[in-house]
Structures are given as structure tokens and as C-alpha cells.
Amino acid sequence: MSSLALINEFLGQPPNASSHGYQIDHILEFCHWFMGALFVGWSAFFIYVLIRFRKRRQPGADFLGVRSGISTHLEFSVVLIEAVLLLGFAIPLWARRVNQFPPGREALLVHVVAQQFSFNYHLPGPDGQFGRRDISFESNSNPLGLDPNDPAGKDDIVTTGELHVPVNRPVVAELSSKDVIHDYFLPSMRIAGDAIPGSLIPIWFTPIKTGTNEVICGQLCGLGHYGMKGTLVVDTQQDYEAWLKERAELAGGAQSAPSPSPGAAQPQNKPAASPTPGG
Numbered sequence: 001m002s003s004l005a006l007i008n009e010f011l012g013q014p015p016n017a018s019s020h021g022y023q024i025d026h027i028l029e030f031c032h033w034f035m036g037a038l039f040v041g042w043s044a045f046f047i048y049v050l051i052r053f054r055k056r057r058q059p060g061a062d063f064l065g066v067r068s069g070i071s072t073h074l075e076f077s078v079v080l081i082e083a084v085l086l087l088g089f090a091i092p093l094w095a096r097r098v099n100q101f102p103p104g105r106e107a108l109l110v111h112v113v114a115q116q117f118s119f120n121y122h123l124p125g126p127d128g129q130f131g132r133r134d135i136s137f138e139s140n141s142n143p144l145g146l147d148p149n150d151p152a153g154k155d156d157i158v159t160t161g162e163l164h165v166p167v168n169r170p171v172v173a174e175l176s177s178k179d180v181i182h183d184y185f186l187p188s189m190r191i192a193g194d195a196i197p198g199s200l201i202p203i204w205f206t207p208i209k210t211g212t213n214e215v216i217c218g219q220l221c222g223l224g225h226y227g228m229k230g231t232l233v234v235d236t237q238q239d240y241e242a243w244l245k246e247r248a249e250l251a252g253g254a255q256s257a258p259s260p261s262p263g264a265a266q267p268q269n270k271p272a273a274s275p276t277p278g279g
């Protein structure tokens, strides 16, 4: 990391842990330095004007105002730089995030269901099929309302608060909510998405570092919002399989460890724009 990049760290950004995060970091770095330069420039100009046009030196008002074109040029340069940032970097980066989802077989698909004030996770288990969920089955022991009569749901894994994912494999998280609007925010993965009741909103990222990452709710969602945190643990493939096995045993479902082969799971819904292969 160059010393110029330290500005992100200085402003409290956790180190990046996802494959696309460096692109966001570069934009943030540039914006922070650019805004820093504007702040210093405009502050210096403001102080200069206060002194230069103080009442003692300039008792009468000047009704003609500025006669040089410098302020127009300055303003225009700022607009130009901002347009380049937006059209050249921010919008293309965002478009890749929402259009180029990894092909279903390659990615790990997980349903994230937010509620006041925690995040629940629903994984399909060894059969790769998500069991049906219905609000009428919801209880304290069945927070997602998994249908006990649906065979596809027998081996499903439901956890609250902590999710494990394997390193270097894309993760597609489909976000929804049981109550109000939340926001599933993974600062170290440089990704966030709103969790809205009645909607399924997919986001995706590829973790590139093992370790524990913070998950926070990014929308003020009620009195307990401040405590709506969780953890995303990025494991080696081996540790991930061990975790899956442990969760499956806790759920009392599968006898064998769930299949580690990349994604038997297929996304059940596609983002509005169709994913481009090879993205």
C-alpha cells in the first residue's frame, strides 16, 4: 500500500478483504485527497478574502465584483474532475457489481434474512435445494419459518449472527427482511445491500483473506440498531467444511458432511439485468 492510500486507514476504513475492494479503495483515496485539496484551497481563499477585503482597507463596496475569469475556470475544472470520477469510475464499477454476477455453479449462494436486530442465514445443505419458508411456521426455534413438511428443507442450515464462507470463492447473498428495511453491510468486503421486506436483493463478493470480518446493519432500523452486528468468518476450504458439518449436526439433519463441490446451489432469482458470462 502506498503512503497515499493511508488516508483510507486514517479515516477508519478496515483493510480490504475482497477481490473487487481495491477498486473502491482507489476511488475513495482519490476522492479523499481531492476533497482535501478543495478544502485547503477554498479555506485559504476564504481567509485571504476576509483579510484582503476587511472593512478598514475597503470601506466602500465594489459593485462590479470579480472581473477575471479564474473562478469560472476553477469551477469548470472541479465539475470536469467530478464528471470523470462519476462516469469514468463510479458508474462502471457499480455496473459490474450489479450486472456481472458469477455463474450460479461457481458461487456459494446464501439467503440472508434480516430482522430487528440480527441477521439470519439460510444455507441449502448437501442437496443444494433451499427448503420452502413460510411465515406461519415461524417460532423461536424456527426463526426463518422453514416448512417442516418440505423434504428439500430437511438438510438446510439456519444460523443467526455468524456466517462462515470459504476463501477465494464468490459468495452471492440474497437479502431480504422479516420486518423493516435493514442494510447488510460488510465494510471489509466493500459491499452493502438493503434488506427490504418482500424483496430478494442479491449482492456478491469474493473474499480473498481468511479471518473474521464485521457485519453491520447500515440502515437505522429501530432502537436496537446500534447492536445489530454479526460476524463473517472467511475460512480455508477445510475449515469451512468442518463448520458446515458442525452446523448440520447441530441442526440434527444431515448424517454426512455437506458436499463441498462448488455450488450445487443455483440462484433462485436473478438480478434485474441478466448476468454476463465470464464477468
Ligand SMILES: [Cu+2]
Residues within 6 Å of the ligand: 114, 115, 116, 117, 181, 182, 183, 217, 218, 219, 220, 221, 225, 228
Ligand atoms: Cu437493521
